[in-house]
Amino acid sequence: MNVPKLNDDGRHMYFVSIRLAVDVHVRALGFTNSVFEFAYAGSPEEAQDLARMHYESKNLPVLTVAASYAIQQDPAQYTFPEAILRNRPLADVWRGEVCVHPEYLCQLEATGACREAQIGERLFVFSAPEPVAVDINRSNARYIGMMKPCMSGSPTRNVSDSKLAA
Numbered sequence: 001m002n003v004p005k006l007n008d009d010g011r012h013m014y015f016v017s018i019r020l021a022v023d024v025h026v027r028a029l030g031f032t033n034s035v036f037e038f039a040y041a042g043s044p045e046e047a048q049d050l051a052r053m054h055y056e057s058k059n060l061p062v063l064t065v066a067a068s069y070a071i072q073q074d075p076a077q078y079t080f081p082e083a084i085l086r087n088r089p090l091a092d093v094w095r096g097e098v099c100v101h102p103e104y105l106c107q108l109e110a111t112g113a114c115r116e117a118q119i120g121e122r123l124f125v126f127s128a129p130e131p132v133a134v135d136i137n138r139s140n141a142r143y144i145g146m147m148k149p150c151m152s153g154s155p156t157r158n159v160s161d162s163k164l165a166a
Helices: 044-056 102-109 130-138 161-165
Strands: 012-026 030-041 062-069 093-100 114-118 123-129 143-149
Touching: 012 044, 030 044, 030 062, 044 062, 093 102, 093 130, 102 114, 123 130, 123 143, 130 143
Parallel strands: none
Antiparallel strands: 012 030, 012 062, 093 123, 093 143, 114 123
C-alpha cells in the first residue's frame, strides 16, 4: 500500500465513515445512519477516535467507524477546513480573503485578525489564529471570509499573492 507523505507535523488527512445507531438528517443525503467526515490525525485509529468522540459528544451512539487515507492530504485544499475533525489546530496561522465594509475593519482587527493588504474596495487579505479564522469563515452581517490554514509546502500558503502583485 502507498502511504501518503506525512505533513510536517506528522499527521495525515483521513476519510472517515461512521455508522450511527440512529438516523440523522445530513444535508444532501437526507435521513441516514451513515455519515462521512474528514479527520486530521496521526493514525487511522486516532482519526476513528476523533470521529467517535465527535458523535458521542452529541449523544449519537456510534456502531462502527472506519478511516482510510484521504486522497487530498493538504488541509488548506478543503472547502471547509474548519469542519475537519482534529484534536489540535490545523495550523497556527490561517490566511485568506475577507470581504468587509471599511466601517467594520477596526472591529474585525480587534478579534485578533491582522490585515495584510487591500485588494479591492471591500476586499482585504487577513491572517489570523485558527479560532478567529474559523469565526470569520462562519460569516456574519459584517464580513464574509474564506480563510485557509497556512500549511508549510501548501500551494495555498500564499493564497492571494498573485492578486497583491497586480
